[in-house]
Amino acid sequence: MVKLSEIESKVFTEEIQLQDISISKTTTTCLEECIIVVGSTGSGKSSTISKCTGLPIKSGDGHRSITKFSSVYEGQDLQGKSIYWVDTVGWDDLDGDDVETFQDILKFINRYNIRLVRAIVWNVHPGSIRQDATLHKQAHLINQFADKRIWNNVVIICKQAIKAEKEGAGALRAAYDFNKTSKVQIKGYRYIDDPAFDDSDLSQFLQDEAIKKKFNIVDDIDVRNIVYGTIEKLGAPIQIIFNNFHCTACGEEGDNRLMSQYCHMEKKMEHSEELMRYHPAETELFHPTTNRIFDHNGTLKSNWYHSNKFCCVFGGGKGLKTYTCCKQPPEEHGCVERWACCKMDLKRVGCKRRYTCCRVDIDDDKHEGCEFRYKCCNKGSKAKGCKPVCRKCGNPWGSNAMNCYKTSHTLVEIL
Numbered sequence: 001m002v003k004l005s006e007i008e009s010k011v012f013t014e015e016i017q018l019q020d021i022s023i024s025k026t027t028t029t030c031l032e033e034c035i036i037v038v039g040s041t042g043s044g045k046s047s048t049i050s051k052c053t054g055l056p057i058k059s060g061d062g063h064r065s066i067t068k069f070s071s072v073y074e075g076q077d078l079q080g081k082s083i084y085w086v087d088t089v090g091w092d093d094l095d096g097d098d099v100e101t102f103q104d105i106l107k108f109i110n111r112y113n114i115r116l117v118r119a120i121v122w123n124v125h126p127g128s129i130r131q132d133a134t135l136h137k138q139a140h141l142i143n144q145f146a147d148k149r150i151w152n153n154v155v156i157i158c159k160q161a162i163k164a165e166k167e168g169a170g171a172l173r174a175a176y177d178f179n180k181t182s183k184v185q186i187k188g189y190r191y192i193d194d195p196a197f198d199d200s201d202l203s204q205f206l207q208d209e210a211i212k213k214k215f216n217i218v219d220d221i222d223v224r225n226i227v228y229g230t231i232e233k234l235g236a237p238i239q240i241i242f243n244n245f246h247c248t249a250c251g252e253e254g255d256n257r258l259m260s261q262y263c264h265m266e267k268k269m270e271h272s273e274e275l276m277r278y279h280p281a282e283t284e285l286f287h288p289t290t291n292r293i294f295d296h297n298g299t300l301k302s303n304w305y306h307s308n309k310f311c312c313v314f315g316g317g318k319g320l321k322t323y324t325c326c327k328q329p330p331e332e333h334g335c336v337e338r339w340a341c342c343k344m345d346l347k348r349v350g351c352k353r354r355y356t357c358c359r360v361d362i363d364d365d366k367h368e369g370c371e372f373r374y375k376c377c378n379k380g381s382k383a384k385g386c387k388p389v390c391r392k393c394g395n396p397w398g399s400n401a402m403n404c405y406k407t408s409h410t411l412v413e414i415l
Helices: 045-053 098-111 129-143 150-154 168-177 199-207 209-214 219-232
Strands: 011-013 035-040 071-076 082-087 116-124 152-159 185-191 246-247 267-270 275-278 282-284 292-295 300-303 320-323 336-339 352-355 372-376 387-390 412-413
Touching: 035 045, 035 098, 045 071, 045 082, 045 116, 045 219, 045 275, 082 098, 098 199, 098 300, 116 129, 116 150, 116 219, 129 150, 150 152, 150 275, 152 168, 199 209, 246 282, 267 275
Parallel strands: 035 082, 035 116, 116 152, 152 185
Antiparallel strands: 011 071, 071 082, 246 412, 267 387, 275 372, 282 352, 292 336, 300 320
């Protein structure tokens, strides 16, 4: 396990959003084993971690969570071994959805390759039967970490409780609904630094150990010993296994716990990119004109010889200039026929290139193409769509269904 050297570097966070995962972290540490702290907003998650690690961590007010994304803190157990605590967004937070919050925790676990969970510390508010429905919902989410097996590694913490088993009975009942034979641990206490206590209360607690014990008052060292001591007695760490399923209805694939609560119902084929112009055929050489000219391959040269006995009398006595290629004088037309456009020999196929499909010069910038095709699949404008999408929401088939149809997925395990 990797240790972080400085206390300031003991904290690293990951921001995870259900639709768009964005990462913000100060270290790339991969975690092998950790303690995950869950519970409602204001139930004491952050304060529990703070007292067990000695790190300053902000706490919520019970209505809106201070923790907006999963965060990891490094602490040391009673034997001095490094252990990592994962602080999570509060369940029942006004700004979030519990299922999405649970999925964010799983994504965090997957990203950091956390396969072993030493313990789930479940912080609950003490008391009221009215909380049973909420606690059962939270227990259902906890059970999804590892069906039934996870409960032997769950520690319930009742914040501000004097008699934990009585005040946390609702949480225990919810846990036993998922594993009746589990040995769920439950602890409770009241912090000595509770703002509800005044100076006279504190003085009494410090002077009278019996009163302190009666009202279950603890300091940071006590909390650390209680929590770590309880965790040490738990069973072996639980492995978090990510399964791979396929929804036959909407095509989404992945771990069923990470799938959305929505499903695509009907797909259609469409193209993901726009049409573009192109030339469907290859290029060829051509001459832009059919005109031809006659030319000479040689140069003019004076001939200093007598062509007959009268040449010097009538020809000026300096001889005649003729082309070296054909001995013809300049006034005669050329001896070689060429293309007028490029003055190349007629044997040359062409001097420019054009598209054979439309016979347009490749240097003509005004013609980007004579036909259309889709960028996404390179098929013609009349071709059927190349990618399946949801007919209702337009998202890719197999993607997270977001807010399409809220229905159960039809799952088949991918082996």
